[in-house]
Amino acid sequence: xxxxxxxxxxxxxxxxxxxxxxxxxxxxxxxxxxxxxxxxxxxxxxxxxxxxxxxxxxxxxxxxxxxxxxx
Amino acid sequence: xxxxxxxxxxxxxxxxxxxxxxxxxxxxxxxxxxxxxxxxxxxxxxxxxxxxxxxxxxxxxxxxxxxxxxxxxxxxxxxxxxxxxxxxxxxxxxxxxxxxxxxxxxxxxxxxxxxxxxxxxxxxxxxxxxxxxxxxxxxxxxxxxxxxxxxxxxxxxxxxxxxxxxxxxxxxxxxxxxxxxxxxxxxxxxxxxxxxxxxxxxxxxxxxxxxxxxxxxxxxxxxxxxxxxxxxxxxxxxxxxxxxxxxxxxxxxxxxxxxxxxxxx
Numbered sequence: 608x609x610x611x612x613x614x615x616x617x618x619x620x621x622x623x624x625x626x627x628x629x630x631x632x633x634x635x636x637x638x639x640x641x642x643x644x645x646x647x648x649x650x651x652x653x654x655x656x657x658x659x660x661x662x663x664x665x666x667x668x669x670x671x672x673x674x675x676x677x678x
Numbered sequence: 679x680x681x682x683x684x685x686x687x688x689x690x691x692x693x694x695x696x697x698x699x700x701x702x703x704x705x706x707x708x709x710x711x712x713x714x715x716x717x718x719x720x721x722x723x724x725x726x727x728x729x730x731x732x733x734x735x736x737x738x739x740x741x742x743x744x745x746x747x748x749x750x751x752x753x754x755x756x757x758x759x760x761x762x763x764x765x766x767x768x769x770x771x772x773x774x775x776x777x778x779x780x781x782x783x784x785x786x787x788x789x790x791x792x793x794x795x796x797x798x799x800x801x802x803x804x805x806x807x808x809x810x811x812x813x814x815x816x817x818x819x820x821x822x823x824x825x826x827x828x829x830x831x832x833x834x835x836x837x838x839x840x841x842x843x844x845x846x847x848x849x850x851x852x853x854x855x856x857x858x859x860x861x862x863x864x865x866x867x868x869x870x871x872x873x874x875x876x877x878x879x880x881x882x883x884x885x886x887x888x889x890x891x892x893x894x895x896x897x898x899x900x901x902x903x904x905x906x907x908x909x910x911x912x913x914x915x916x917x918x919x920x921x922x923x924x925x926x927x928x929x930x931x932x933x934x935x936x937x938x939x940x941x942x943x
Contacts, residue, residue: 618680621687628694635701636779636786639712654705 634659710776712786719748721930724910724942736833736923737935738806740906742799744773746790749798755929756936759804759833762795766816771823777810792823800830806925808857809836817841821848833923835881835903837863839873846876853878855903858886874898879922881905884912892919907931 635656642655701708719742736759739752743762752760765774768784773795778787799805809820824832834845837857845854856877858864864886867873879901882891887904895902903923907913913924913931924935930942 614680614684618684618687621684621691625687625690625694628691628698632694632697632701633785635698636708636712636782639701639708639786640788 631660634663711779712788719751719927719929722908722910722928724930724934731917732934732939733937735917735921735935736804736903737932738903738905738923738925739932740925740927741775741808743795743805744775744789746794746798749795750801751929752932753798753801755933756938757802757932758936759806759831759923760799760802761806761808761925762792762799763808763810764792764820765789765810766813766819769819771816771819774810796823796827800827802830804831804833806833806835807852809834809838809841812836812838812841814844817844817848824849824852839870839876842873842876853901855879855881855901858882861886864891868894874900879903881923881925884916887916889919892916892921896920 635654638654638656638659640655641652642658644651644653644658719739737757738759738761739749739757741761741763742748742752742757743760749760762773763775765772765777767774767778767787767789771792772787772789773792774787774789778789796805807820809816828851832849832852833855834849834852835855835857836842836845837859839856842854842856845852854877856863856867856873856879858867858880860883864882867880877900880895881903882905884904884907887902892902901922902920903925904916904921905925907916907924907926908928908931913926916924924931926932926935933939933942
């Protein structure tokens with residue numbers, strides 16, 4: 608009896624990961640253009656799609672960490 | 679039901695992971711499907727004697743119209759003509775060497791529209807269009823596009839004989855060149871007098887253009903363009919034989935052929 612909600616939660620997590628990765632592929636593919644990224648003290652060329660993805664991942668990671676600490 | 683969902687989700691995750699790895703590993707190839715193939719223009723050291731005949735033939739900047747910056751650079755070097763690869767993307771004409779990812783063209787493709795490429799190419803007197811497709815809808819879009827742009831000398835090259843027949847009727851002011859990719863194409867041309875009569879000339883892969891074949895083309899009154907010639911000695915050899923057009927990546931060749939030898943180091 609207790610297994611069903613756990614399985615459903617795992618399925619929901621897997622679907623969420625799949626949707627996130629589809630978005631990642633679309634974002635990278637649709638922004639596959641070289642840009643000059645300028646950070647304080649550091650300038651480099653990178654694909655815009657990867658830059659967006661890294662920024663999103665960092666933001667998500669920071670948000671998840673903050674939530675975990677808040678709880 | 680839940681287990682099917684989990685399996686499907688994991689399959690999607692695996693496919694996406696593979697795609698992301700492919701995008702990382704094959705970066706340059708992936709770019710061809712999202713932004714077309716950027717032309718590789720370069721300059722080298724011109725060796726041997728310079729000829730007086732350079733200005734007599736048409737120098738063409740290979741694929742330069744597929745990248746607006748490259749087209750401007752070629753124009754600045756005095757090239758006679760800029761080549762544009764014409765592709766249909768989501769029903770619109772674009773300049774791109776490679777066809778973009780099917781079904782996702784409008785989302786992923788970033789190459790210039792044909793109109794932008796044309797505006798860059800018309801910095802020079804002649805525009806050379808390389809047709810990448812041959813469908814009736816594509817040819818009609820092209821006719822419509824060209825009908826309001828008759829201010830430049832136009833050369834069209836394609837490997838499709840049927841397209842050339844359509845173009846003779848719909849874009850009669852353009853010079854028509856048959857693209858020759860293989861020896862078999864050349865043999866087919868030799869055996870088709872009707873096609874020869876339809877053409878103003880041919881655009882031949884350089885290594886196929888032997889002296890005897892060149893002579894045969896000349897005897898039939900066909901102009902001969904060669905691609906892609908980036909070697910100095912080969913250029914001189916072809917010019918001696920009476921070549922009419924030379925398609926090149928080299929900016930110094932473009933300057934020589936365009937009558938601007940002062941730009942050559």
